[in-house]
Amino acid sequence: MAIILDARSLCKAFGAVVAASEVSAAIEKDSIVGLIGTNGAGKTTFINIVTGYLKPDRGSIAYEGRDITRLPPRDITRLGICRSFQIPQLYGSLSVFENMMIGIGIVLRNAGLAGYFSRGAALVPGYGEPADAVAERILGRFGLLEYRDRNAQVLPGGARKLLDIALAMVARPRILLLDEPTSGVSAQEKFGIMQMVLEAVRAEGATVLFVEHDMEVVSRFAQRVLAFYDGRIIADAPPHAALAHPEVKRYVVGTRA
Amino acid sequence: MNHAGKRRDRTVAVLLTSFSILVVTGPWLPQWAMFIMTVAVARGLVVLGLLLLLRAGLVSFGQALFYCLGAYSAGALGRFFGISDIFVEMLVGGAVAAATAFVLGFLLARYRGIFFGLLSLALSMILYGLLVKSEALGSTDGFNILPSTLFGIRPGAEWVRYAVLVSAAAVALVAALLVHRYLDTPLGRLAPAIKDNEIRVEYMGASARRAVHVKYVIAGGLAGVGGALAATAVGHIDPEMAYWTTSGEFIFIAILAGTGNVVAPFVGALIYGAIHTLAYDLSPNTWQMTLGVALLLLIVFLPNGLWSAFSRFRWR
Numbered sequence: 379m380a381i382i383l384d385a386r387s388l389c390k391a392f393g394a395v396v397a398a399s400e401v402s403a404a405i406e407k408d409s410i411v412g413l414i415g416t417n418g419a420g421k422t423t424f425i426n427i428v429t430g431y432l433k434p435d436r437g438s439i440a441y442e443g444r445d446i447t448r449l450p451p452r453d454i455t456r457l458g459i460c461r462s463f464q465i466p467q468l469y470g471s472l473s474v475f476e477n478m479m480i481g482i483g484i485v486l487r488n489a490g491l492a493g494y495f496s497r498g499a500a501l502v503p504g505y506g507e508p509a510d511a512v513a514e515r516i517l518g519r520f521g522l523l524e525y526r527d528r529n530a531q532v533l534p535g536g537a538r539k540l541l542d543i544a545l546a547m548v549a550r551p552r553i554l555l556l557d558e559p560t561s562g563v564s565a566q567e568k569f570g571i572m573q574m575v576l577e578a579v580r581a582e583g584a585t586v587l588f589v590e591h592d593m594e595v596v597s598r599f600a601q602r603v604l605a606f607y608d609g610r611i612i613a614d615a616p617p618h619a620a621l622a623h624p625e626v627k628r629y630v631v632g633t634r635a
Numbered sequence: 636m637n638h639a640g641k642r643r644d645r646t647v648a649v650l651l652t653s654f655s656i657l658v659v660t661g662p663w664l665p666q667w668a669m670f671i672m673t674v675a676v677a678r679g680l681v682v683l684g685l686l687l688l689l690r691a692g693l694v695s696f697g698q699a700l701f702y703c704l705g706a707y708s709a710g711a712l713g714r715f716f717g718i719s720d721i722f723v724e725m726l727v728g729g730a731v732a733a734a735t736a737f738v739l740g741f742l743l744a745r746y747r748g749i750f751f752g753l754l755s756l757a758l759s760m761i762l763y764g765l766l767v768k769s770e771a772l773g774s775t776d777g778f779n780i781l782p783s784t785l786f787g788i789r790p791g792a793e794w795v796r797y798a799v800l801v802s803a804a805a806v807a808l809v810a811a812l813l814v815h816r817y818l819d820t821p822l823g824r825l826a827p828a829i830k831d832n833e834i835r836v837e838y839m840g841a842s843a844r845r846a847v848h849v850k851y852v853i854a855g856g857l858a859g860v861g862g863a864l865a866a867t868a869v870g871h872i873d874p875e876m877a878y879w880t881t882s883g884e885f886i887f888i889a890i891l892a893g894t895g896n897v898v899a900p901f902v903g904a905l906i907y908g909a910i911h912t913l914a915y916d917l918s919p920n921t922w923q924m925t926l927g928v929a930l931l932l933l934i935v936f937l938p939n940g941l942w943s944a945f946s947r948f949r950w951r
Contacts, residue, residue, distance in 0.1 A: 429838070455840035467838070469831040480828045483821025484841040492821040495813070549840060
């Protein structure tokens with residue numbers, strides 16, 4: 379299968395703390411990859427490097443053969459790599475619908491369809507619908523329509539998480555990085571949320587990388603697992619093989635090998 | 636924000652109606668009222684620019700920089716080139732201020748919060764310091780501005796104030812309509828998003844810094860136009876126009892008015908002018924106290940500005 383994202387020998391240290399050490403991974407197009415590891419193992423650092431928030435000390439990242447190592451987050455987003463956040467990053471003073479409209483406005487702007495005096499009435503590229511219809515469609519897909527006019531600040535935790543992911547979906551990413559999509563969500567809701575998110579994402583045909591602590595979720599939804607420990611990738615295999623790996627058992631899952 | 640026509644937006648109608656009423660009833664207004672209104676329009680233009688920045692969460696304590704630049708550009712046109720046409724003065728004042736804001740914007744757009752505020756304040760005080768030291772521009776005394784002309788015609792003495800007021804109002808009308816339109820575009824709507832969560836803005840593919848830079852240039856240009864207008868209305872300019880208290884006045888008006896609508900800055904400036912004049916008339920030595928009490932009452936009872944009282948009648 380074609381490689382869409384190729385990370386090579388990424389290294390990143392914060393003082394004495396090594397957050398990434400020779401991290402290499404080639405991600406296949408349309409795959410679903412689970413990133414596992416204890417807190418501080420380097421999962422979020424990996425996501426931060428891929429999305430341009432952190433610059434690696436060494437190593438490189440190629441997206442469809444193009445080097446994106448030094449690009450800022452907005453340029454990487456424009457290329458089609460989007461992310462969600464462990465702590466939802468929303469526009470707290472705006473309604474759920476307005477949150478979506480901000481994102482769609484940026485998409486229109488980046489497509490050259492919204493200038494200083496154009497209201498952005500054009501059809502949203504990739505959707506072929508006007509902005510408000512697109513916003514409602516995505517909200518509907520994530521089950522958020524009932525919160526449409528609620529302030530983003532006062533949403534329940536699960537809805538905040540979903541809105542954060544919905545915002546990342548607006549630009550129709552080719553690669554979507556989800557940082558702990560089910561953290562802070564009750565155990566019963568976890569599978570529902572993952573199901574909903576992955577269905578929405580797969581409908582758009584995107585490659586997904588998600589950080590997850592619940593091994594049941596990982597083995598059910600991931601096709602491949604990258605296990606992080608101490609800034610390194612200690613296992614890179616399909617879920618059953620990765621979770622059976624002795625180092626993963628000892629350092630990540632927490633059972634004796 | 637856009638709610639797909641659920642609420643009717645009457646801003647354009649209100650602006651056009653107010654302008655028409657002003658043009659028709661203007662000749663019957665007393666001279667002092669025309670003067671207060673012209674100065675209010677000048678200040679309103681500055682605050683209109685401030686509104687753009689405030690919506691993005693940025694408080695500029697230095698809009699006096701651009702106000703003063705606009706005024707001195709207008710003054711220089713008369714002093715060095717003998718030009719006194721009010722529209723040329725406003726155009727040049729706005730252009731000089733906007734160009735300066737464009738250059739300074741590369742620095743300022745990197746800062747937020749108190750750093751942005753204090754840096755803008757420092758820059759305006761630099762201009763103040765320069766003007767105070769420059770003999771050619773009248774030092775602390777400043778200099779007088781040539782009487783205004785309109786497309787090469789000098790209106791009769793009793794018509795000057797009316798001509799200046801209508802010209803000012805016409806420019807303010809166009810500015811308000813353009814800003815109103817801008818606020819309803821995806822770019823304009825980015826302001827509250829930048830205020831709320833700049834990282835998310837970047838991660839959705841937009842440059843917050845660039846958006847701030849654009850707003851800063853627009854605000855600078857509007858302040859320059861306002862400064863040129865104030866110069867020609869008052870007939871005199873001095874370095875006080877760049878002093879930090881002048882910037883404070885603009886922020887005062889912005890808080891008084893609220894940032895809800897492009898009409899608000901002009902209403903706020905007019906009320907500020909009226910309170911100021913009244914307070915000064917009643918007690919010339921303690922007028923600041925009256926203004927202070929007015930602001931205090933407002934913050935307690937209408938924390939979102941005077942405009943929040945209007946918006947209860949379903950305006951926006």
